[in-house]
Amino acid sequence: MALIGKLFAAEARSAKWKPERRQRLRARYSARVLAIIERMLIEHLPGVVPSSLLGKALQYMGGQWPKLTRSVENGSWPISNNLCENAIRQFVVGRKGWLFADTIAGAQASANLYSLVET
Structure with missing residues (x-):
């Protein structure tokens, strides 16, 4: 949760920036945070029972990973669908x-x- 909080904190800090500048922040900072989250996902997924709530959440996150990381490609795209x-x-x-x-x-x-x- 702390890592996801870092992503949203970076977005809040760059909310009024131009998309190009926000994309550079995402490429330098958010991509590294996402890489840490992905490593944690890959590390923990095999050790969790797939039918458990955590297992289902990790399976879902793994399946949605390409969509989750797309925001790094474009500073205009929001990281949240709220x-x-x-x-x-x-x-x-x-x-x-x-x-x-x-x-x-x-x-x-x-x-x-x-x-x-x-x-």
């Missing part, structure tokens, strides 16, 4: 309402409409 998550929060909460649709066709129509609007 803005996207917050944008769809109302939609996700609203899904529970579909349980009370009068018909299956109505629920499907609502799902299609929400999907179209959010896309």
Whole structure:
């Protein structure tokens, strides 16, 4: 967690910088932090039971690793998807309402409409 905190601290420090300058920071600093995290992942993955919560988390992180490290390539790309998550929060909460649709066709129509609007 401390290493991930370092990544976000670097992002906070460079929030008002131009993308080119932020990309240089990421290439010099964030890439090294990510390399340490990757070494820890590779080191601990074989010793953890895959069906355990930690094992599932490490398996997921290993599978998503290329996506996680993409932000180092471009200073314009955010390292977090919080803005996207917050944008769809109302939609996700609203899904529970579909349980009370009068018909299956109505629920499907609502799902299609929400999907179209959010896309």
